[in-house]
Amino acid sequence: xxxxxxxxxxxxxxxxxxxxxxxxxxxxxxxxxxxxxxxxxxxxxxxxxxxxxxxxxxxxxxxxxxxxxxxxxxxxxxxxxxxxxxxxxxxxxxxxxxxxxxxxxxxxxxxxxxxxxxxxxxxxxxxxxxxxxxxxxxxxxxxxxxxxxxxxxxxxxxxxxxxxxxxxxxxxxxxxxxxxxxxxxxxxxxxxxxxxxxxxxxxxxxxxxxxxxxxxxxxxxxxxxxxxxxxxxxxxxxxxxxxxxxxxxxxxxxxxxxxxxxxxxxxxxxxxxxxxxxxxxxxxxxxxxxxxxxxxxxxxxxxxxxxxxxxxxxxxxxxxx
Ligand code: GLV
Numbered sequence: 059x060x061x062x063x064x065x066x067x068x069x070x071x072x073x074x075x076x077x078x079x080x081x082x083x084x085x086x087x088x089x090x091x092x093x094x095x096x097x098x099x100x101x102x103x104x105x106x107x108x109x110x111x112x113x114x115x116x117x118x119x120x121x122x123x124x125x126x127x128x129x130x131x132x133x134x135x136x137x138x139x140x141x142x143x144x145x146x147x148x149x150x151x152x153x154x155x156x157x158x159x160x161x162x163x164x165x166x167x168x169x170x171x172x173x174x175x176x177x178x179x180x181x182x183x184x185x186x187x188x189x190x191x192x193x194x195x196x197x198x199x200x201x202x203x204x205x206x207x208x209x210x211x212x213x214x215x216x217x218x219x220x221x222x223x224x225x226x227x228x229x230x231x232x233x234x235x236x237x238x239x240x241x242x243x244x245x246x247x248x249x250x251x252x253x254x255x256x257x258x259x260x261x262x263x264x265x266x267x268x269x270x271x272x273x274x275x276x277x278x279x280x281x282x283x284x285x286x287x288x289x290x291x292x293x294x295x296x297x298x299x300x301x302x303x304x305x306x307x308x309x310x311x312x313x314x315x316x317x318x319x320x321x322x323x324x325x326x327x328x329x330x331x332x333x334x335x336x337x338x339x340x341x342x343x344x345x346x347x348x349x350x351x352x353x354x355x356x357x358x359x360x361x362x363x364x365x366x367x368x369x370x371x372x373x374x375x376x377x378x379x
Contacts (some may be wrong), residue, residue, distance in 0.1 A: 059083060060103035060126050063363060066092050067110050069133065073356030077108070080364055098122040105129075106363045111136060112325075117144040129366040131359040134346075135159055135217075136296060137376050138269040152376040153362040157216065158354035159346035164220030166345050167294045170318035171209070171225065171262055174290045175201040179339045201261055201290065201315075204229035210260030211235070212253065212276070213267030213295065219245055221264055233260060235267075257284040262292060269296035277301065282308040290316045294345045297322035306331045309338065320345050 062083040067090075068074065078084055085100050091112040092100065101107055101123040109115050111134040120127065120141070129151045132140055137154045145152045173179050177200045184191070184198075191197075201207055209225045211218040214234035219242075222232045226246050236250045253276075257263060263285065267273045277291065277300040285291070291314060293300055302323050308314040316337035322328050325343060332338050346355060362372045 059085070060124075061105045062103065063106040063108065063367075064100050064104040065108040066097060066100075066113050067133075069108070069356040069359075070353045072353055073360050076357065076360045077363070080360075080367065082106070082367065101127075106131065106367060108133065108359055108363060109140065110134065111139050113139060115140045115145075117141055120144055120148050120150060129153065129363055129372065131362045131372075132376075133355050133359045136268055138296060140376070142376055151362075151366050151372050153359065153366075153372045153374050154376050155355040155358045156374055158358055159348075159351050160216045160220045162348035162351035163217045163294055163345040164224055165348070166320060166341070167217075167221045167264055167266075167292060168224040168228075170292050170294065170320065170339055170341065171203070171264065171290070172228075173339045174292065174316045174318040174337075175203055175207070175262065180336055183336070201288070203262075206231050207261040208233060208259055210251070210256040210263040211248075212256065212263060212265045214248070214250075215239060215266060217294075218264075218266035221266065222246065222248060230262075253281070254284055257281055258286070260289060261286070262290045264292040265295040265299050267295055267299060269298055274298050275301040275304075277305070279304040279307070282314060285314055287313055288315050290314075290318065292318045294320040297325060302329050302332070306335075309335050 062085050063077060064085045065077055066087040082105060097113060097119060101119050103126055104123050105126050105128050107130045109130055109132050115130055127150050130140055130145055131153045133155060135154050135156045140152050142152050177198050181198055207230050209230045209232050211222055211234040214237040223246060225232060232248045233251045233256050234248050235253055235256055282304055318339035320341045321343055362374060366372050
């Protein structure tokens with residue numbers, strides 16, 4: 059087949075209907091990710107590829123698609139799974155879904171901050187064991203956010219700022235790594251600190267930077283050594299921004315009080331050492347998993363496909379690698 063739209067996973071119902079209404083034949087994957095062989099097979103001859111963050115769209119996939127391919131529409135704000143440079147070399151537009159998932163991701167992040175600070179998941183697990191217990195003044199105490207605990211935001215973009223707004227409402231003070239994006243009037247008070255100082259001064263460090271060669275293992279042994287032993291690390295960005303081995307060492311040795319992780323290196327694998335640590339809260343990459351948010355993400359990807367196939371510029375093109 060040539061000139062078809064290949065969507066690698068089942069999107070929301072409204073987005074699937076909109077894709078079907080576009081006109082070109084539609085090749086649809088399943089709810090689960092395609093195998094590499096299926097991806098290469100079903101991409102062959104496609105005019106548009108609608109991918110998700112679980113699909114590695116590299117030069118081999120672009121070549122398998124061939125010269126008909128005009129757009130890779132990634133259903134995610136992150137696009138580290140797409141070889142943007144290889145796409146540009148082949149004249150293929152890459153799009154992502156920025157702006158529609160900031161609130162949902164910030165909500166989940168704030169939930170993880172609360173869960174880690176106030177030991178919510180640990181308390182839930184504790185009760186499920188059926189262990190006899192009684193309220194006690196020293197029982198399961200954690201970090202008070204409302205006492206001016208310091209949130210360090212690494213990556214002060216749309217999502218980082220949305221997290222900061224929520225954190226301020228809980229009484230936290232906000233530090234952030236420097237950004238070139240001008241502050242908006244409703245952004246609220248923030249103090250900028252270079253990463254080493256931010257790490258040293260924060261009670262909770264939350265990651266909101268894209269995964270790039272520059273940010274891979276940004277949080278490594280040296281970074282963790284700068285954090286307070288009472289501090290918490292929250293990651294809803296990409297797993298590989300953190301060096302898992304270094305994080306496990308810091309947690310096991312009590313150099314870091316806890317972590318809350320929504321994303322993992324080598325997803326969907328979750329390191330068993332993390333699963334064994336009671337001080338770690340784990341969620342399965344749920345950052346943008348709000349009903350309306352997922353519809354908005356899928357809808358934006360479909361609109362990008364519609365625009366490009368109609369010969370118009372995409373709404374949300376990706377410009378960097
Ligand atoms: C989710 O992780 C996204 O990048 O949208």
